[in-house]
Amino acid sequence: MEFDNNLPIYIQIMYYIKKQIVTGQLKEGDKIPSVRELATELQINPNTVQRTFQELEREGIVETKRGMGRYVTKERGKIMDIKREMSKELIQTFLKGMYSLGFTKEEIINVITGAVENNQSRERE
Amino acid sequence: MEFDNNLPIYIQIMYYIKKQIVTGQLKEGDKIPSVRELATELQINPNTVQRTFQELEREGIVETKRGMGRYVTKERGKIMDIKREMSKELIQTFLKGMYSLGFTKEEIINVITGAVENNQSRERE
Amino acid sequence: MEFDNNLPIYIQIMYYIKKQIVTGQLKEGDKIPSVRELATELQINPNTVQRTFQELEREGIVETKRGMGRYVTKERGKIMDIKREMSKELIQTFLKGMYSLGFTKEEIINVITGAVENNQSRERE
Amino acid sequence: MEFDNNLPIYIQIMYYIKKQIVTGQLKEGDKIPSVRELATELQINPNTVQRTFQELEREGIVETKRGMGRYVTKERGKIMDIKREMSKELIQTFLKGMYSLGFTKEEIINVITGAVENNQSRERE
DNA sequence: GTGGTCTAGACCACG
DNA sequence: GTGGTCTAGACCACC
Numbered sequence: 001m002e003f004d005n006n007l008p009i010y011i012q013i014m015y016y017i018k019k020q021i022v023t024g025q026l027k028e029g030d031k032i033p034s035v036r037e038l039a040t041e042l043q044i045n046p047n048t049v050q051r052t053f054q055e056l057e058r059e060g061i062v063e064t065k066r067g068m069g070r071y072v073t074k075e076r077g078k079i080m081d082i083k084r085e086m087s088k089e090l091i092q093t094f095l096k097g098m099y100s101l102g103f104t105k106e107e108i109i110n111v112i113t114g115a116v117e118n119n120q121s122r123e124r125e
Numbered sequence: 126m127e128f129d130n131n132l133p134i135y136i137q138i139m140y141y142i143k144k145q146i147v148t149g150q151l152k153e154g155d156k157i158p159s160v161r162e163l164a165t166e167l168q169i170n171p172n173t174v175q176r177t178f179q180e181l182e183r184e185g186i187v188e189t190k191r192g193m194g195r196y197v198t199k200e201r202g203k204i205m206d207i208k209r210e211m212s213k214e215l216i217q218t219f220l221k222g223m224y225s226l227g228f229t230k231e232e233i234i235n236v237i238t239g240a241v242e243n244n245q246s247r248e249r250e
Numbered sequence: 251m252e253f254d255n256n257l258p259i260y261i262q263i264m265y266y267i268k269k270q271i272v273t274g275q276l277k278e279g280d281k282i283p284s285v286r287e288l289a290t291e292l293q294i295n296p297n298t299v300q301r302t303f304q305e306l307e308r309e310g311i312v313e314t315k316r317g318m319g320r321y322v323t324k325e326r327g328k329i330m331d332i333k334r335e336m337s338k339e340l341i342q343t344f345l346k347g348m349y350s351l352g353f354t355k356e357e358i359i360n361v362i363t364g365a366v367e368n369n370q371s372r373e374r375e
Numbered sequence: 376m377e378f379d380n381n382l383p384i385y386i387q388i389m390y391y392i393k394k395q396i397v398t399g400q401l402k403e404g405d406k407i408p409s410v411r412e413l414a415t416e417l418q419i420n421p422n423t424v425q426r427t428f429q430e431l432e433r434e435g436i437v438e439t440k441r442g443m444g445r446y447v448t449k450e451r452g453k454i455m456d457i458k459r460e461m462s463k464e465l466i467q468t469f470l471k472g473m474y475s476l477g478f479t480k481e482e483i484i485n486v487i488t489g490a491v492e493n494n495q496s497r498e499r500e
Numbered sequence: 501g502t503g504g505t506c507t508a509g510a511c512c513a514c515g
Numbered sequence: 516g517t518g519g520t521c522t523a524g525a526c527c528a529c530c
Contacts, residue, residue: 009515023227087222090226093219094218102147160502169522170522171524172521173520173521173522191502273477274477296508298507318518319516336476340469352399426529
């Protein structure tokens with residue numbers, strides 16, 4: 001995994017894990033890797049991983065069982081929430097940006113339809 | 126103008142000016158405000174404005190005439206490039222995000238069409 | 251290190267570091283001094299050093315690892331590029347100047363051969 | 376004539392005129408253009424031209440005859456001095472740079488011989 | 501007037 | 516500890 005220098009690493013890992021949950025690669029109740037494991041795997045400072053997990057816990061996505069590791073929350077609703085929330089933010093950022101560049105509604109729909117059909121930006125990283 | 130605390134001020138001003146150029150509020154060859162002018166207008170430090178302008182110049186959007194101020198580049202092509210580039214980046218970020226959340230092409234088109242028609246995120250700022 | 255008043259300090263430090271890389275005093279992957287270190291060592295303001303490093307980074311010569319310092323790029327090719335680029339620029343400036351003074355090719359070769367053998371300008375700084 | 380943004384315009388014009396003198400396009404005693412003429416021709420501020428001429432006068436290359444305009448000095452020695460001085464500076468800058476990049480004497484001669492024969496950097500601007 | 505550079509010192513997020 | 520950003524204020528060269 002490569003990191004984007006403009007974003008805090010711990011945020012990027014959060015996204016990484018959230019995506020795994022949302023797309024089902026990590027299911028409800030699954031154990032997630034330990035701090036040390038993930039740190040050596042991603043070649044980063046354990047403190048950074050620690051911070052990632054703290055944030056995920058704060059959001060209620062991950063739960064700690066003392067001495068047994070960390071687990072994805074079992075609440076299905078929570079997981080759906082994440083997906084909805086993340087997509088909503090993506091959409092808003094996108095639309096706000098396009099509007100401020102002067103694109104009209106029609107243009108936006110056209111441009112997205114075109115991009116999706118040309119499979120654009122599916123590759124890359 | 127209000128600033129978002131999560132993004133460097135100089136980046137936000139860059140966007141602000143780029144948008145003005147892209148949407149035609151600033152035309153090719155127009156003089157842009159001096160460092161000191163903009164600094165007092167936006168209530169920020171001249172150094173911060175200076176940095177903004179340096180970046181814009183590096184991108185070839187703005188040109189400096191020694192002792193006479195700064196001007197929007199006269200190359201029309203450059204301006205079109207900026208618009209294309211900015212929208213392309215928005216689209217890629219959006220699509221990449223949606224795909225990685227597991228959305229299909231059809232879902233993406235649907236969700237955007239819906240959002241656009243409900244006028245979402247048009248207000249704000 | 252002494253600074254020439256006619257050239258921005260940050261440019262002079264850039265050259266200084268580039269030379270160290272090109273001549274092998276700094277090798278690929280080496281850690282370079284932190285902003286604060288170099289600032290106190292050179293008796294200049296940290297902001298000035300910061301600017302130097304930003305420029306070097308923009309040129310791809312130096313890479314930042316968040317919270318861990320900056321490192322010379324590991325790409326050997328890049329380093330060779332720098333040397334080639336720097337010498338090419340020296341040569342072009344020199345030749346262009348000599349030609350525009352009306353020197354012929356033979357005269358230029360003669361004058362350089364002579365100068366080199368008399369060890370000119372080897373001393374100084 | 377195009378100007379390099381990194382060098383003061385008045386310096387660039389000084390070089391421009393000196394070259395014309397050294398290469399014989401302007402001969403001893405020739406009248407040089409008036410401030411106004413040169414300013415409109417080069418599309419720059421008359422103050423800038425004025426400053427150019429002041430500097431040239433300070434160096435004894437140009438003489439003012441009140442009400443009659445400015446003239447290239449009639450002293451041949453002076454003109455030879457300029458050429459020698461300008462070339463000497465070019466050579467020193469060049470050699471100092473190459474040495475500090477780690478080039479040896481032989482390499483410098485080789486590289487210059489090669490460059491001269493390939494007619495490099497003769498074109499451009 | 502303009503932009504370019506520099507200093508001094510501060511605060512913050514990150515690892 | 517690290518780098519990134521910002522403020523405040525200064526000085527300079529240039530036009």
